[in-house]
Amino acid sequence: MTDKEQGKKRKSKSATIAGYPISIFFIVVNEFCERFSYYGMRAVLVLYFKYFLLWDDDFATTIYHTFVALCYLTPILGAIIADSWLGKFKTIIYLSIVYTIGQVVMAVSAIHDITDTDRDGTPDNMSLHIALSMLGLLLIALGTGGIKPCVAAFGGDQFEDHQEKQRSTFFSIFYLSINAGSLLSTLITPILRAQECGIYTKQQCYPLAFGVPAALMVVSLFVFIVGSGMYNKTAPQGNIMVKVCKCIGFAISNRFRHRSSQYPKRHHWMDWAEEKYDKLLIAQVKMVLKVLFLYIPLPMFWALFDQQGSRWTLQATTMNGNFGALTIMPDQMQTVNPILILVLVPIVDSLVYPLIAKCKLNFTPLKRMTVGMLLAGLAFVAAALVQLQIDQTLPTFPSSTVGQAKFINMINGNINITAGSNPITLDAFSASDDYLTFDEPFNLNLGPGAENVVSLPDGTRSTIIIIQDAATYRHIEFRDMTEKPEKGENAMRILNGFNSTLNVTVGDEGFGDIVTNNMSEYIEVAQGTPKFVIRNDLGDECVYTQTLGFGSSYTLVIPSTFAFGPNCADSIRPVMDISPNSIHMAWQIPQYLLMTSGEVVFSVTGLEFSYSQAPSNMKSVLQAGWLLTVAVGNIIVLIVAEAATLEDQWAEYLLFTSLLVFVCIVFSVMAFFYKYIDPTKIEAQFAHMEPYEKEKKKSLDMTKKNLYGNDRRGSNSSNKGTQQTKM
Structure with a gap:
């Protein structure tokens, strides 16, 4: 049976519905489950590092980004395996098995009780958890990266040449499945993580948060295997990546070897x-290089896009997430992107593009990508404008050369004090209006015989309480927060001026025993109306409630006049150290809308463009090249953020905007000179010429052999001269 007949036989396996191969249903479901698995695991990964493995923020962040980088570097390996040895189908199967094992290992690594022999709440053998976690992440990075360039290209292979329109729609549906999986998993896995589980000790349920994504990966693999008999499976065509590299290397070396003017110039x-090398391979390499050359500016788009999960989330921590019936935490704002994707992709695909076509505008794929980059730049302009508004509401924290202090009167009576040159009047159990800034030690005058020199450490905030010992006033210093609480939480602490030790709890958290004239540590409390339960050694109890917003910090002052009873909460005085966030998170929606609109016309188009312009045997290679731009984009973020060292975040946003606009101009010029091709026609043309070219080359080799043979039969001097020339 000829290759052509085999191809027809494979094509006939895949029945169609409404012009679409049934086989793509299995591919889309596979992608949905795989993306659920990946994004679900990644949503809680940093928290797992910090709160389970007990790593600090910097190290947890480093390992997290290393993992993400690996996920976008390994597609190159997957493309080589698919195009050179196994083919796309087997590559997806084998690496999905590796992927599934990795997810299972991650779930096992998070089982708290596998090493907890003392039942004390801390794993005895933390190194085992770390080793299993690193092994699981390595397998996941290899699996998800390895199949990433294959799945989209494999889906494209299911369509015949006359189904170009359906194939274009498939890429939009494919992208929808990615974002649907991302949206659901980002919402669900944090809820699973927040559950309590464990045999001996109750902990946050990371095994469940990792276990559900592992189960979805098993489903993904099963669904893909079920559709095996319907797929159009393109066989691998040799070690094409090595051939391409050798072909390019030989062309470069041969060009420099014959750089003298006596050799005629060549078209390319x-x-x-x-x-x-034969002309078919050279023509295919030319097609690949043309597209890869266009990829050079693309990482800048991803440099802005991926900051949704970092800079924009940090921006949201300084904003108000109260939407009335719904309360949104800062890290949940990332779900706006997949929600908008699910809305915008059908609108753009079925309404916007057809409308542009009816207006007879030539909105080519590269023009779409240029518009997408501009929209991303506008998104960062919007983010900068929001940041400017936020900065006006943020407290002025001390620089590295000054210290700040505020004063609380813990005496049952009004007092007048002087801090440096600042006279202050304090009512009983009240605080000064705001922090005062001091760049050197200052005199604190509390009255006759009560004057002290106070030296505040540079870069710190302090609360100085005034107490009375017999007839003498004195002060006590406590260190305050110098930044907004993380994730929009509220930092709360207790100042006990009561004449006995108190124990205070809020929900499941406890401040511990607080002795008289002492301050507790900060505890993070979520937005809402929490209940603070105050108890003494006798078992008396008082419940105090306070409505909290986002990102505030309070010191709850329990005065010496406090007494347990029905109205005990009325005497507690909340002192606001950091005001709550006042700019609403809804102001982030425009920047998410612009960025997501840019993603729709940039990323979906890029996937389709990469497939349409790729030679038949190098589609996975170009898909890997496309994904590699994402990895490079993340590296750009680190480089620019470190090199720029801008104090103002809005300025950094505008810096990224400027870089993207510059890159966009370069890309638009490159796109203007790009000529779209039909790889199938080019390959058919050179495939037809290939037998003739081989015969011609064979004849030329014979001619050279005969000529060199004649030279050998000539004089010794002639032969020697020829050899010297060849050297």
Whole structure:
């Protein structure tokens, strides 16, 4: 049976519905489950590092980004395996098995009780948890990265040449499945993580948060295997990546070897490989290089896009997430992107593009990508404008050369004090209006015989309480927070001026025993109306409630006049150290809308463009190249953020905007000179010429052999001269 007949036989396996191969249903479901698995695991990964493995923020962040980088670097390996040895189908199967094992290992690594022999709440053998976690992440990075360039290209292979319109729609549906999986998993896995589980000790349920994504990966693999008999499976065509690299290397070396003017110029520098490689391969390499050259500016888009999960989330921690019936935490704002994707992709695909076509505008794929980059730049302009508004509401924290202090009167009576040159009047159990800034030690005058020199450490905030010992006033210093609480939480602490030790709890958290004239540590409390339960050694109890917003910090002052009873909560005085966030998170929606609109016309189009312009045997390679731009984009973020060292976040946003606009201009010029091709026609043309070219090359080799043979039969001097020339 000929290859052509085999191809027809494979094509006939896949029945169609409404013009679409049934086989793509299995591919889309596979992608949905796989993306649920990946994003669900990643949503809680940093928290797992910090609160289970007990790593500090910096190290947890480093390992997290290393993992993400690996996930976008390994597609190159997957593309080589698919195009060179196994083919896309087997590559997806084998690496999905590796992927599934990795997810299972991650779930096992999070089982708290596997090493907890003392039942004390802390794993005895933390190194085992770390080793299993690193092994699981390595397998996941290899699996998800390895199949990433194959699945989209494999889906494209299911369509015949006359189904170009359906194939274009498939890429939009494919992208929808990615974002649907991302949206659901980002909402669900944090809820699973927040559950309590464990045999001996109750902990946050990371095994469940990792276990559900592992189960979805099993479903993904099962669904893909079920559709096996319907797929159009393109066989691998040799070690194409090695061939391409050798072909490029030979063309470069051959060009420099014959750089003298006596050799005729060639139309393209890759034509210098014709002495060794056939014209079909050279033509395919030219097509790949044309697209890869266009990829050079693309990482800048991803440099802005991926900051949704970092800079924009940090921005949201300084904003108000109260939407009335719904309360949104800062890290949940990331779900706006997949929600908008699910809305915008059908609108753009079925309404916007057809409307543009009816207006007879030539909105080519590269023009779409240019518009997408501009929209991303506008999104960062919007983010900068929001940041400017936020900065006006933020407290002025001390620089590295000054200290700040505020004063609380814990005496049952009004007092007048002087801090440096600042006279202050304090009512009983009240605080000064705001922090005062001091760049050197200052005199604190509390009255006759009560004057002290106070030296505040640079870069710190302090609360100085005034107490009375017999007839003498004195002060006590406590260190305050110098930044907004993380994730929009509220930092709360208790100042006990009561004449006995108190124990205070809020929910499941406890401040511990607080002795008289002492301050507790900060505890993070979520937005809402929490209940603070105050108890003494006798078992008396008082419940105090306070409505909290986002990102505030309070010191709850329990005065010496406090007494347990029905109205005990009325005497407690809340002192606001950091005001709550006042700019609403809804102001982030425009920047998410712009960025997501840019993603729709940039990323979906890029996937389709990469497939349509790729030679038949190098589609996975170009898909890997496309994904590699994402990894490079993340590296750009780190480089720019470190090199710029801008104090104002809005300025950094505008810096990224400027870089993207510059890159966008470069890309638009490159796109203007790009000529769209039909790889199938080009390959057919050179495939038809290939037998003739081989015969011609064979004849030329015979001619050279005969000529060199004649030279050998000539004089010794002639032969020697020829050899010297060849050297």
